[in-house]
Amino acid sequence: MLEDIIKSYLYTQYNDDDDLQAFVTAYNTMAQDIYTWMLNANLPIFVGGYNAGDQLKWIARGIYGVKPPVLVSGKQNIFGSFNSVLFNQLPFNGRKVVNISDQVVVSDDLFKRIMTWNFYKGDGYHFTIPWLKRRILRFLTGIDGVDVVNDQRWSISVLFSGSGASISIIKGYRRLTDSSLYNSFAYNARSFNQKKSVVIKSTEYEYAALFKQAFDSGLLHMPFYQPVSVTIVG
Known part of the structure; x- marks a missing residue:
């Protein structure tokens, strides 16, 4: 794109008018400033921390046709x-x-995550279970809607049945701390197969509850029309 605007100018018969020349010069300066801002603003790029507040709402409405949900x-x-x-x-x-x-x-951060879910095209157009899991993890961990590397998808479960689809988000895991292994405790101190464990909760999925609310409110588009339920485990 051009870095400079096509400047306005006076007709020849008005070239000797200092006031009109000053007006045209001021107009060109202002127009150049606006054009330079437009070049550097990256208005279509809604992710990240640059566009926020009213400017984000203006971009979302004017370019993408959506309102703050x-x-x-x-x-x-x-x-x-x-x-x-x-x-x-x-x-x-x-x-x-x-x-x-x-x-x-919703906040700007959540608004951007919702827009990324609905407009991001980097996953391709062919629906698969990993395709859906990547989108869920991007929503949960991508601050301000940015893309993230999300190869570890074990914490997301997607199950299809006759009644629709079920999405489960596992926010923690259970760690075995003690068990009734042979010769590891005193005689008659434990019952058969007795074991102890603790639940380790993850802090990476703080947006899990908001994901469920956004999904239940119909704000996240899906490529099929089956009913979908979201469950948070842990």
Whole structure:
């Protein structure tokens, strides 16, 4: 691309007017500054820490046609069991279900992760299980939507069945600390096959709950129309 704009100029009959010459010079300077900013802004590049705030929203709306999403999370409160409501609040043997929902505008970081999920083309166009797992791990670990090397996909489980697809995100693993190995403990000190273990929770998947909320809110596009459920383990 050109580094300089095509400059504006006066018609010949106005060349001797200092005021008009100053106006054209100021206009060209301002236009050059705007053009230089446009060259260096990398507006289509939404990942990383450069574009943020209102500029990110402007880019997302103007170039990609999307608005900042809203996460919707809900829960149910069921009243009717003994001692769950005040006296005379419900009829005898009555039952009441109250749905509570919260709506939260996502942060810039989460917004970029969602946009990367929906617009990233580096994985190709052929759907496979590793293809889906790479996208999930990129969402979980790619800060500000950047691409990451994610060859270790053991913590993501994808299962297809007749009722749809099931995605499980494992946030930890269990480590065996002690077991009933032969000759490793005193006689009658342990029961048969007794063992002890601890759960090691990973801190790499802090966005697992947000991934589930974004998925349940319909913000993450999938290449098929089967129902998908997301479960977080650990």
